Amino acid sequence: MSAVSVLGATFQNPVLLAAGTAGFGREVQDVIDLEALGGVITKAVTPEPRQGHAPPRVAEFAGGMLNAVGLANPGLATVARDHLPWAATRLRRARVIVNVAGAVVEDYARVVTELSEAPGITAFEINASCPNTSAGGLEFGAEPRSLAELVRRCRRATTRPLVVKLSPVLPDIAAMADVAKAEGADAVSVVNTIPGTLDGRLGNGIGGVSGPALLPIGVLATRRVVARTALPVIGVGGIRTASDARAYLAAGAALVAVGTAALADPRVPERIARELSHG
Ligand SMILES: Cc1cc2nc3c(=O)[nH]c(=O)nc-3n(C[C@H](O)[C@H](O)[C@H](O)COP(=O)(O)O)c2cc1C
Numbered sequence: 001m002s003a004v005s006v007l008g009a010t011f012q013n014p015v016l017l018a019a020g021t022a023g024f025g026r027e028v029q030d031v032i033d034l035e036a037l038g039g040v041i042t043k044a045v046t047p048e049p050r051q052g053h054a055p056p057r058v059a060e061f062a063g064g065m066l067n068a069v070g071l072a073n074p075g076l077a078t079v080a081r082d083h084l085p086w087a088a089t090r091l092r093r094a095r096v097i098v099n100v101a102g103a104v105v106e107d108y109a110r111v112v113t114e115l116s117e118a119p120g121i122t123a124f125e126i127n128a129s130c131p132n133t134s135a136g137g138l139e140f141g142a143e144p145r146s147l148a149e150l151v152r153r154c155r156r157a158t159t160r161p162l163v164v165k166l167s168p169v170l171p172d173i174a175a176m177a178d179v180a181k182a183e184g185a186d187a188v189s190v191v192n193t194i195p196g197t198l199d200g201r202l203g204n205g206i207g208g209v210s211g212p213a214l215l216p217i218g219v220l221a222t223r224r225v226v227a228r229t230a231l232p233v234i235g236v237g238g239i240r241t242a243s244d245a246r247a248y249l250a251a252g253a254a255l256v257a258v259g260t261a262a263l264a265d266p267r268v269p270e271r272i273a274r275e276l277s278h279g
Contacts, residue, residue: 214237
């Protein structure tokens with residue numbers, strides 16, 4: 001598998017680390033050869049630092065994992081001062097995509113505005129699965145008007161490419177991808193986690209399901225979004241092997257991202273990249 005040209009950049013291979021599972025790259029540098037990958041999607045960045053939810057934050061089950069991290073991150077200022085400069089100087093071949101989160105549209109706009117000129121960023125990934133506190137907690141991506149407003153505000157805030165990340169729990173994910181496209185999104189990531197609970201096993205009670213159970217869900221979402229929008233898609237959810245990655249690529253994904261499988265075994269993303277490059 002050769003290099004991929006998308007989002008105004010060349011990715012040496014299509015394999016990325018998924019948002020929230022590799023910190024800002026730095027945190028995994030001793031266990032993952034980032035320069036062997038297409039790139040890394042950072043954990044969510046919010047305007048202020050967030051402690052996240054109470055532990056335990058992850059629970060395993062037969063179909064994958066449940067996590068309730070609660071967008072823990074050091075906040076915009078520290079990310080701009082420490083983490084992105086590290087990535088800009090240390091990563092020559094791997095691309096950096098910054099995942100952005102918030103509770104109101106202005107949170108996202110602030111992060112995108114203030115990081116827009118940061119060196120070494122290829123794109124922003126807008127996590128549209130966060131609860132919109134000004135719409136009663138319904139997630140931004142669940143309703144066309146709030147998704148349109150979110151993407152519009154982010155589009156006005158930067159000239160860098162925008163990737164919009166959607167939840168698989170939408171009645172019509174392709175229609176929502178189309179809404180994002182109409183407001184200037186350059187690409188779509190599918191899928192985020194699915195809400196779930198295993199009573200007593202997470203500090204927060206409710207978390208997001210990730211891992212193998214998401215594979216067929218993400219592949220179908222990829223196919224539908226590509227068919228409807230023709231936008232580049234980052235396929236994510238349940239990828240553990242090169243064959244899983246190929247299922248997304250065959251469905252039309254331009255890039256793929258690996259999350260949970262790399263938490264269990266950090267050699268997985270590099271192995272997938274190598275195997276894809278051998279056809
Ligand atoms: C521990 C953990 C933290 C995550 N944090 C984020 C995040 O900050 N922003 C985001 O958009 N997605 C986040 N995700 C979702 C992943 O990026 C990915 O969409 C999802 O886990 C499905 O991929 P996987 O099955 O390969 O893990 C997180 C997932 C996990 C497991």
